[in-house]
Amino acid sequence: MSLAQTLQVFEAFDSRYASGQTVIDMLAPFADVGVSVEVLELSSPKGTTAFVRIGIPGERGKHSGGLAKTLGVVGRLGGIGARPSRIGMVSDADGAIATVATALKLAQMRRNGDPLPGDVVLTTHVCPTAPTRPHDPVEFMDTPVETDRLLAHEVRGEMDAVLSLDTTKGNRVINHSGYALSPTVKEGYILRVSEDLLRIMETTTGKPAVTFPVTTQDITPYDNGVHHINSIMQPSTATSAPVVGVALTTQVAVPGCGTGASHETDIALAVKFAVEVAKEFGKGTCSFYDEVDYARLLELYGSLVHLTGRRG
Template sequence: MSLKQTFCAFELLDSATVNGDDVVALFANYPTVSATSVRVTGTRGSSDFVRIKIPGSRGKICSGHAPTLGIIGRLGGVGARPSRIGLVSDADGAIAAIACGLKLADMQQKGDVLPGDVIITTHICPNAPTRPHSPVDFMDSPIDDAPMGQNEAIPEADAILSLDTTKGNRIINHKGYALSPTVKEGYILRVAEDLLRIMEMTSGRRAVTFPITMQDITPYGNGIHHINSIMQPSTSTRAPVVGVAICTESVVPGCATGASHETDIALVVKFAVEVAKEFGNGICNFYDADEYARLLALYGSMSHLQSVK
């Protein structure tokens, strides 16, 4: 059950004064968990980048060899003050990421230690700017794209889940969450069968996926339309990345308040935790390595799509 942790993260972030140190304090009673916060100042303000490390029994932190899962809570900001009062829809990614950390920390304290390390990152800004976007306005970030990518990157990760509110579009007409195809070094690969299986197992419903385009996996700042920033982590890593979109049937602006649904976020947390269990144990694949090698042999590298020309 992940609803308790979701409520905890939700209530903490629903504040005009919340910062990264408040998130770090949540993990003070978990001695094996490392939580840190660094404030980064940009052209339009500042945000606190939080990093949570949950070591596995056979993970790299303990000199083991079990694979590391990275979880990124992607967003512009948790609030748009002073133009909006309260938690914005865009905060869902941060809530989910923090709740994942709390759930895994609770499990570890009760004796359920995962084999692989899990590293979680997100950022906390209660007064981020907004920006125009079709069909509805987006939340913007006080941090420019390059430092955003640098501070949320997880170089230790062998695979990454990017959790992001994805409600401001007419592409995903589903309330809950949906999975993207796997993206690796400029290639959009097929949707991972193991992730579909885990999604159906944890939700009790048929799997839901969403399409992405070549535009979506290119870096922000190139003047090309993106569905949102959910696939941006794929531009700064060699690891496979899958977007986990927290979504709705209707079109909801990222800067809308009163638009977050705790049960949907909790489902995402449950999914991510189960992926972490299986991935660290070597029984969950984000992509077919042989098929990827065949693509490289036939068509060459597509990594040039990871940079702005």
Template sequence: MSLKQTIEVFELLDDATVSGEKVKAFFEQRGASNVSYTTVEGEKGTTDFVKIVIPGKKGKVYGGKAPTLGVVGRLGGIGARPERIGLVSDADGAVAALATALKLVDMQSKGDVLDGDVIITTHICPNAPTRPHEPVAFMDSPVDILAMNQHEVTEEMEAILSIDTTKGNRVFNHRGIAISPTVKQGYILRISDDLVSLMEMSTGQYAHTFAVTMQDITPYGNGLYHINSILQPAVATSAPVVGVAVTAQTAVPGCATGASHEVDIALAVKFSIEVAKAFGEGKCSFYSEEEFDRIVKLYGDMSHLQTLGKDA
């Protein structure tokens, strides 16, 4: 059960004065020992990047060899004040990532410690700007995508779940969560069977997946259309990245308030927890190393898709 933690984090973030400092204090009060935040200023304001490390009993923090999972809560901002009052739809990624951290902290306090380390990152901005986007308006961010990736994607992450609200479109017409194919070094790979199985078990439904285009896995700033920023972490790492989309049946603006569904966010949290358990135990693969080596041998390196391209 992760709904309790989801609601607690939702209430924590639904605050006009919430900050990285407040988030850090909340988690430390709950028992987290490795929480940090950094305030970064951009052209459109400031935001606080939060990083929470949940050490595993066999993880790298304690000198072990169990693999490390990264969970990134991707968004523009959690609020659009003063234009909009309250938590916006775009905040779902931050809520899900932090609720995942809170659930892991609560589990540890009760004696359930995962094998591998889990690193959770996101950013907190209750007064982010908005920007035009078709078919509905998006949340913008005070800082650019480069700054986000610098603070949210770390070298220690050996695989990444990138959680993002993905409602501002007319192509994902299902309410709940969905996962993307694995993206690695410019390649869109097959959808992981292990992740499909974990999604079906954690949701009790057939797995929902979503399509990814070549444009979506290239960096923001190249003038191409992106469905949203869900796969932007993939441009900053050689680790495999899978998007976890919180979806809706209708097109919902990222800046809309009253549009978040706690039960759907909790599904993303439950799924992330189960992936963290299995990945740390070496029982969940995001991709086939053998097949990836084969495709690179056949068709060459595609990491240029992680750059802004020739014009840059």
């Protein structure tokens, strides 16, 4: 269902010349069914990257004046390559590949007469020459521009919920090949894992659901000097919408800057999951969190939005 799209993006991104134009070219055939692509070049002394925003309109979405909710899909990463220090595509590319492959699949569905109820907004960035940085237990990819600058573009106000797709292999707490889900995070609260998302994961994989732990450190701003598993939960610092991490995982610790370490079938499983969530979220049959529980937490303990670095 999603392997063909994953392979198409995988091959396109495995290049020194991959860019925002690469994404534009892949999705250009779907412009006549309303699919939009925006590219913005971002730069800093550490390098340059192409920020990409893809819009897939729904039949009853906000784009057309409807009331169906909008799903955000964010591909988090430092870069798809670490040239010149590494030859080829790095493990860290998985989030970008999965996000663009999800967009490609949704665009093809719309062309084939299967539009979604709600809009889907997908964001990521494309950098084949990103820097690296030290991290325990394995070396991480760095971003060519600051995380907060990327987040300002990645997380959009129209997103009613966010899936954050990210390579999460450089740790010893997830020992599973494939992907894993985080608990839902909303404005400083780490909430229970969504039952609807667990159901969709089990349906699309045919296996028991796999989750991973999230700590308070992980949901605080990335530049505050404390340890983070990686940047997968950073979108939660930039929005009031619920955020769930979709971690591309391995059984052993693999560096984000490692090459030959991306697994096409694992990425395709995450794409399939994202597509099914998009179907149900716009339809109203998938909830990221229990609104009654969340309201009770606020009543009892007050806001925790200060953990995100934002004011309430």
